[in-house]
Amino acid sequence: MTDDVISALSGTPVADMARWLAEYDINGLPVVDAEDRVLGVVSATDLKRTQGAASVGDVLTAGAVMSTPARTVRADDSVVRAARLMSTSGMERLPVVDEEARLVGMVTRRDVLQIFARPDADIGDEVTDDIVVRALWLGPESVDVSVTDGVVTLSGCLETSGAVAIAVWMTQQVDGVTGVVNRLTSQHEAPYRRPA
Structure with a gap:
């Protein structure tokens, strides 16, 4: 997993998240509360759906567009479990959480495929x-x-x-x-x- 994770708070504006996705070349990010507990996930697809949805002057936030409940894996879960969850959910990234559901990292499909890429x-x-x-x-x-x-x-x-x-x-x-x-x-x- 990657432990250097870009995350958003519920009140983070959609425009900021869209900029982060482009800047860091990622396709989604977790939304956390003040104690780093994962509340949901915002994907690039979620952001595309919001284009033109807000009225002039409205500011859409992560809390309004995130997918919930967040599908997560625990840091002590197997790579196989993460791979199966990605496969069944169609997700490219999964937040990794500790025993108190606090964000500790992110695992991507690429991370999982590197493990499985054995001859x-x-x-x-x-x-x-x-x-x-x-x-x-x-x-x-x-x-x-x-x-x-x-x-x-x-x-x-x-x-x-x-x-x-x-x-x-x-x-x-x-x-x-x-x-x-x-x-x-x-x-x-x-x-x-x-x-x-």
């Missing part, structure tokens, strides 16, 4: 070496691991369904993994029984 081969090697061999104590040929654009596909047959669940969960935690396709089966699956 597929490196991700595949880590999954095979650290999970299949070291964690599950299997031979590297026991699970076929293929990676395309950060999406890991696991194929093969493990001894138990618990081992399958562990393999999938651990793979999801690997830096650079954006998704897991589970094609693993288990030797000792409970047989399917129709409900009576």
